[in-house]
Amino acid sequence: MTERKPPGISFETWADRQIREAEERGAFADLPGRGKPLPNLDRPYDDLWWVKEKMARENLSFLPPTLVLRKEAEDALAAVEKTPSERVVRDILAEVNDKIREAIRRPPPGPPLILVPFDIDEIVREWQERRERTENEDHRPE
8 A cells, every 4th residue: 555545535435445455456365363353352441452462472570579579479488388398498488588688778669568588497497397297197097
């Protein structure tokens, strides 16, 4: 479509003619998704839909750094529950503690951090108690 709109013809009529002629030439025949419904038509309109889709496609986050760190601390505690080794538990918690200490020293932008470093010895003690309880329940005769 390189030609310009001729004077005296309304834009809508000129555009409609261009589209009709392109359809007749088969310019739209091999487009991907032809004949399929448009996705997300049933959702309410969002001005930033394309930003959110791109971020989801590229696995990006738009959370402030403090919220990302809070989530990481929460995930670390969940990972500790499934960890079979005390050494790995200590490594997971030490890594998160380093990040928390750095965020306390240099507060990142966003909401307040409201985190303090984990007491690794206390968490390891609780982890050992849970493991012992689980092992005792597993070996209990029925």
